[in-house]
Amino acid sequence: MGTNIPVPATTTTTFSATPQEFGIGARLTLAVMSDNYVAVILAALQEADSTGIEVQTGVVSTYLSGPESELLRYISQVIAGASRTGAHVTATVQFSRGCPGEVTCTLPPTGGLFAEVPMLAPTGVPAVAEWALYPLDDGTSSASADHMRDIYAAIESAKASGLLVHSEHFVTRLEGDLALVLQVIAAGWIMAGRTVPHVATHATISLNSPSMNSNAS
Amino acid sequence: MGTNIPVPATTTTTFSATPQEFGIGARLTLAVMSDNYVAVILAALQEADSTGIEVQTGVVSTYLSGPESELLRYISQVIAGASRTGAHVTATVQFSRGCPGEVTCTLPPTGGLFAEVPMLAPTGVPAVAEWALYPLDDGTSSASADHMRDIYAAIESAKASGLLVHSEHFVTRLEGDLALVLQVIAAGWIMAGRTVPHVATHATISLNSPSMNSNAS
Numbered sequence: 533m534g535t536n537i538p539v540p541a542t543t544t545t546t547f548s549a550t551p552q553e554f555g556i557g558a559r560l561t562l563a564v565m566s567d568n569y570v571a572v573i574l575a576a577l578q579e580a581d582s583t584g585i586e587v588q589t590g591v592v593s594t595y596l597s598g599p600e601s602e603l604l605r606y607i608s609q610v611i612a613g614a615s616r617t618g619a620h621v622t623a624t625v626q627f628s629r630g631c632p633g634e635v636t637c638t639l640p641p642t643g644g645l646f647a648e649v650p651m652l653a654p655t656g657v658p659a660v661a662e663w664a665l666y667p668l669d670d671g672t673s674s675a676s677a678d679h680m681r682d683i684y685a686a687i688e689s690a691k692a693s694g695l696l697v698h699s700e701h702f703v704t705r706l707e708g709d710l711a712l713v714l715q716v717i718a719a720g721w722i723m724a725g726r727t728v729p730h731v732a733t734h735a736t737i738s739l740n741s742p743s744m745n746s747n748a749s
Numbered sequence: 750m751g752t753n754i755p756v757p758a759t760t761t762t763t764f765s766a767t768p769q770e771f772g773i774g775a776r777l778t779l780a781v782m783s784d785n786y787v788a789v790i791l792a793a794l795q796e797a798d799s800t801g802i803e804v805q806t807g808v809v810s811t812y813l814s815g816p817e818s819e820l821l822r823y824i825s826q827v828i829a830g831a832s833r834t835g836a837h838v839t840a841t842v843q844f845s846r847g848c849p850g851e852v853t854c855t856l857p858p859t860g861g862l863f864a865e866v867p868m869l870a871p872t873g874v875p876a877v878a879e880w881a882l883y884p885l886d887d888g889t890s891s892a893s894a895d896h897m898r899d900i901y902a903a904i905e906s907a908k909a910s911g912l913l914v915h916s917e918h919f920v921t922r923l924e925g926d927l928a929l930v931l932q933v934i935a936a937g938w939i940m941a942g943r944t945v946p947h948v949a950t951h952a953t954i955s956l957n958s959p960s961m962n963s964n965a966s
């Protein structure tokens with residue numbers, strides 16, 4: 533895919549671990565606004581390529597664990613698959629890194645885990661997302677923690693991606709091809725994670741919304 | 750309502766502002782898995798009591814601004830109203846405080862804004878939520894920022910509320926009456942906000958799920 537997201541120079545690569553050891557994963561909730569939602573969701577989950585990731589289905593969300601590139605590919609395919617039925621779909625996506633374990637969270641040493649920003653094939657599915665990034669820096673990774681600095685850097689990176697980008701209360705709105713929306717969300721999360729050990733990001737993504745062309749929120 | 754959430758002693762009350770000046774608000778996305786979703790969502794939004802809060806409807810979510818107690822009452826009524834149709838509903842809720850403004854975020858001085866934890870009337874609607882809390886402490890509010898300390902305190906508080914509480918990857922699962930679920934989510938956010946200026950919390954809430962009784966994820 534031809535869109536390049538500018539990648540800032542990294543200064544630290546102080547930690548290495550497998551994605552699972554580092555707690556790299558995602559949660560995905562797919563909502564399909566149709567009487568036929570069960571069949572649409574099951575088909576979308578079954579038809580997506582889950583190679584390389586662990587998938588655990590729960591009541592509220594599906595938990596996914598694995599490398600960033602595989603997580604992104606699977607999530608993009610699941611959401612695109614459900615959207616291609618033409619139904620109005622909302623997807624809630626959470627990515628997290630640096631907090632492995634269930635009951636307790638063993639934070640890694642200072643510095644983050646270097647990962648490349650994956651490239652995703654375009655889906656042809658237009659999406660609108662509201663995105664929030666949370667670099668949970670306790671000041672261990674540098675003399676001066678500044679979570680807003682990392683958030684602003686991610687927004688600047690989004691603006692250079694080719695997506696439509698609007699600042700809203702609490703979130704940044706991203707509009708464009710679903711794959712590029714997911715790629716930009718993951719890029720902010722991955723790049724903040726190069727210096728901050730524990731980083732989470734949330735996005736609510738709307739597809740085929742009947743108010744998409746009439747609302748200028 | 751009879752359930753008391755233990756409230757830790759607070760040490761700082763260093764800042765005062767209106768909810769709007771302090772950026773206290775929420776975003777709510779309601780997904781109704783029915784062909785009739787537009788009518789269900791519109792009725793739920795119209796029938797809820799929006800006294801005291803600003804409501805802005807967007808493509809992805811509805812933005813709400815106002816005091817914590819009014820936000821909670823409105824969100825509880827909207828979700829309960831949609832759920833009482835019997836449809837499978839998922840609600841995505843984000844609460845935020847301490848980051849007013851759209852394009853830029855002017856962080857308040859050190860210390861948080863004291864707010865009481867509101868009590869909500871039970872709805873009779875059973876809910877399952879996956880909840881994450883993000884205290885965005887840069888170390889300005891104390892000598893030693895420790896975001897996991899605040900998260901663990903919120904989880905302990907949830908366990909004392911009477912809800913079923915389970916730790917999962919990246920989230921805590923809460924099960925019980927929708928009103929108490931929302932109250933516990935808001936309590937964690939409000940209590941962390943007494944010492945940390947900028948705090949966000951996210952929850953994905955599932956109601957009337959067909960897999961609720963068959964899945965032990």
